Amino acid sequence: MEKTREIAVSQMRKSVEKLGSSTESYGDTSLMRFLIARSMDPEKAAKMFVQWQKWRAEFVPNGFIPDSEVQDELETRKIYLQSLTKEGYPVLIVKASKHFPAKDQLQFKKFVVHLLDKTIASSFKGREIGNEKLIGILDLQQITYRNIDARGLITGFQFLQAYYPERLAKLYILHMPRFFVSVWRMVSRFLEKATMEKIVIVSNEEERTNFIKEIGEESLPEEYGGQAMLVALQDVTLPQLEV
Template identity: 80%
Template sequence: MDESREIALTQMRKSVEKLGSSTQNYGDRTLMRFLIARTMDPDKAAKMFVQWKKWRAALVPLGFIPDSEVQDELEARKIYLQGLSKDGYPVMIVKSRKHFPSKDQLQFKKFVVHLLDKTIASSFKGREIGNEKLIGVLDLQQITYKNIDARALITGFQFLQAYYPERLAKCYLLNMPGFFVSVWRMVSYFLEKATLEKIVIVSNEDEKREFIRDIGEEALPEEYGGRAKLVAIQDVILTPMEN
């Protein structure tokens, strides 16, 4: 790590302490994600980190969201976890046609945390490093107006921006119907430039080939041009992490 980053990390740790919190138990790579998200500004990164800790303590007091707390959302079997891309990123696929707007927004927020945490954890090799990223695939094939849920999309992306900084490697949007374009335009209004730059709308054969190449046939299900089988996220069993 170069000297400027070391200095920024030291300043961030001091700023976190001034805000009445602590960076104890958090490694440099975790803190660096917050610094990168705040253009290497130690004070802004410290504020973001402290807000993240408070948010986790309030919404995720156990440190994770168990299946039992999000059972209604899991029963739809709309989220799939496909192993690692060729670059080592876990691949999460969302089948939008199986999603319907939730009547319980708190449970939906917990569901977003559950799936992001589990997807990230699926890339751990024994223990968390702190800078693991994920790939999201949003499949819009066969959606109808009943499946449209702008609030859910905004919640998911805002959670990534505010509470999972630098965790998103890339997000692919597949099979976008014409009527969804205006919805996506509205959702995009709430996204930061750095997030938008990681989103790829796959709309032609060349882009589809690049999508398959980026993820790799080993992780990509057959229906998307790969060789894998779809695996629902609740069917993925993770081994306990080392301390």
């Protein structure tokens, strides 16, 4: 199995060079994420990797999106970044009742990149290895029709799938109201099979118990059955993301 992976990574590196780009700055672990996302097909993985490189260079030229560029989205304090689970995954919590569809779509897209980059960076132990993942919690408690943003959800998932392959370990959806089921059905059409398999809609006591167990009480805020305090995304400081 290990030999097969080595061959696939080697073939992918050659394919990236044929496409006029380079993998020199990236370790095998980073490239494996693209290979897994493209069913271990070196050519498809190389194409995805080059598209990611081009997007990253154009959309995130400084390497990260600073708070100052997404201030409107941060002000709502709807995103929380918790400490790592026992497996080393950072926990990203979205309180949908504090979210409203964005008037500025470009800023919203930058915000998606900002929160994903910051969440992944929070799991670095000294430096990036390349296979870091995150656990997401989408809390739909107390949402109203004004909070519904199918476009925003689709954008978030599309960014994850196209530009953050194999970064999502699991996504838990909590407190889904009946009126949101049709919205979720529509959003689901835009999700790849591999993404859908990582999503758990917590709807009974057994699923809730598993959810608490997987994340761990130390990382999970009290309101979700843990012992931690909620920490807003902007209150988490990471040296590697400071100007």
